[in-house]
Amino acid sequence: MKVGIVMGSKSDYPVVERAEKILADFGIEYETRVISAHRTPRAAEKFASEAEANGIQVIIAAAGKAAHLGGVLAAFTPVPVIGLPIKSSTLDGLDSLLSIVQMPKGVPVATVAIDGAENAGILAAQILSVASPELRKAIIDYKAKMEADVLAIDAEFTSK
Numbered sequence: 481m482k483v484g485i486v487m488g489s490k491s492d493y494p495v496v497e498r499a500e501k502i503l504a505d506f507g508i509e510y511e512t513r514v515i516s517a518h519r520t521p522r523a524a525e526k527f528a529s530e531a532e533a534n535g536i537q538v539i540i541a542a543a544g545k546a547a548h549l550g551g552v553l554a555a556f557t558p559v560p561v562i563g564l565p566i567k568s569s570t571l572d573g574l575d576s577l578l579s580i581v582q583m584p585k586g587v588p589v590a591t592v593a594i595d596g597a598e599n600a601g602i603l604a605a606q607i608l609s610v611a612s613p614e615l616r617k618a619i620i621d622y623k624a625k626m627e628a629d630v631l632a633i634d635a636e637f638t639s640k
């Protein structure tokens with residue numbers, strides 16, 4: 481099981497590394513690349529075209545501004561692509577979000593929130609868990625812990 485994480489610029493990394501951490505916590509292998517749909521389009525085509533043969537089963541594509549990376553990668557691969565909009569411009573990431581989410585029919589990119597790196601990692605894990613009972617159990621445990629943590633916080637307030 482391997483996730484390919486691609487970011488449009490090294491400047492996206494402070495957000496992207498939060499997705500890496502989630503994947504690491506779930507014990508999922510990943511590789512991280514800097515590839516731009518605009519600055520290195522030939523590398524984008526090569527990465528996406530070869531992703532499946534290289535054992536990549538899910539791609540996380542992080543980009544800001546006119547964020548075409550996820551869509552371009554999705555155009556060249558049958559591997560599911562999760563778009564991670566980065567808040568990297570004067571438009572506060574709304575430009576990235578709309579660039580990623582508004583794909584034409586036939587080429588979907590699953591889109592998480594602006595700077596929603598954790599959810600990109602969790603969604604990648606959930607996609608992979610379809611074929612891994614062990615990972616599915618880890619996700620169920622993750623959700624149970626999240627629920628317990630919030631209930632504990634609520635209890636702090638109700639006991640005041």
Ligand code: RP5
Nearest residue numbers: 488489491543544545566568
């Ligand atoms: C996008 O442009 C990148 O994904 C990044 O979010 C944004 C700015 O890139 P840099 O100018 O910082 O390299 O392509």
